[in-house]
Amino acid sequence: QVQLVESGGGLVQAGGSLRLSCESSEPSLNNYAVGWFRQGPGKEREFVASIGWPGGTILPDPAKGRFSISRDNAKNTVYLHMNSLSTEDTAVYYCAARGPRLGGSFHPNDYHYWGQGTQVTVSS
Numbered sequence: 001q002v003q004l005v006e007s008g009g010g011l012v013q014a015g016g017s018l019r020l021s022c023e024s025s026e027p028s029l030n031n032y033a034v035g036w037f038r039q040g041p042g043k044e045r046e047f048v049a050s051i052g053w054p055g056g057t058i059l060p061d062p063a064k065g066r067f068s069i070s071r072d073n074a075k076n077t078v079y080l081h082m083n084s085l086s087t088e089d090t091a092v093y094y095c096a097a098r099g100p101r102l103g104g105s106f107h108p109n110d111y112h113y114w115g116q117g118t119q120v121t122v123s124s
Contacts, residue, residue: 001113002024002027002029002032002097002112002113003024003025003026003113004022004023004024004029004095004096004097004113004114004115005022005023005024005115005116006020006021006022006093006094006095006115006116006117006118007020007021007023007118008020008021008118009093009118009119009120010119010120010121011121011122011123012085012120012121012122012123013122013123013124014085014086014087014122014123014124015084015085015086016085016122017081017082017083017084017085018082018085018120019079019080019081019082020036020079020080020082020093020095020118020120021077021078021079022034022036022077022078022079022080022095022115023075023076023077024076024097025076027100028076029071029076029077029078029097030053030071030073030076031053031099031100031101032053032097032098032099032100032101032102033050033051033052033053033097033098033099033102033103033104033105034050034051034069034071034078034095034096034097034104035047035048035049035050035051035095035096035097035098035104035105035106035108035111036048036049036050036069036080036093036094036095036096037093037094037095037096037108038089038091038092038093038094038120039091039092039094039117040088040090040091040092041090041091043091045094045108046091047060047106047107047108048060048063048067048080048093049063049067049068049069049080050069050104050105050106051069051070051071051078051104052102052103052104053099053100053101053102053103055071056103056104057069057104058104058105058106060106066082066083066084066085067080067081067082067083068080068081069081078095080093080095082120085120085122086122087122087123087124088122089120089122090120090121090122091120092117092118092119092120093117093118093119093120094114094115094116094117095114095115096108096111096112096113096114096115097111097112097113098110098111098112098113099112
């Protein structure tokens with residue numbers, strides 16, 4: 001069982017940046033693909049980014065240039081870097097894991113484990 005914990009959410013002004021973290025103490029996230037999804041008010045869950053095992057990233061076109069995803073194996077953590085945030089980015093952000101030893105995916109049904117989510121609010 002992979003238990004995921006997200007952190008780093010909060011309130012930020014439009015144009016600002018945030019870095020979200022996704023950690024799992026046991027087992028190591030290093031052997032799993034990790035995806036980030038978000039769900040805004042009144043919206044369906046939306047794919048944001050994924051990083052596969054052992055590597056490779058997937059980002060949808062709207063996220064390219066503003067968001068990136070990275071992995072720090074020494075810290076057993078996956079990060080979502082978000083820049084140039086707008087009010088449209090306001091949502092609960094979830095990290096999810098699939099594996100072990102699988103590539104990333106944009107489809108939420110491909111993930112086996114989910115965190116509780118972290119709120120990101122972008123003010124105008």
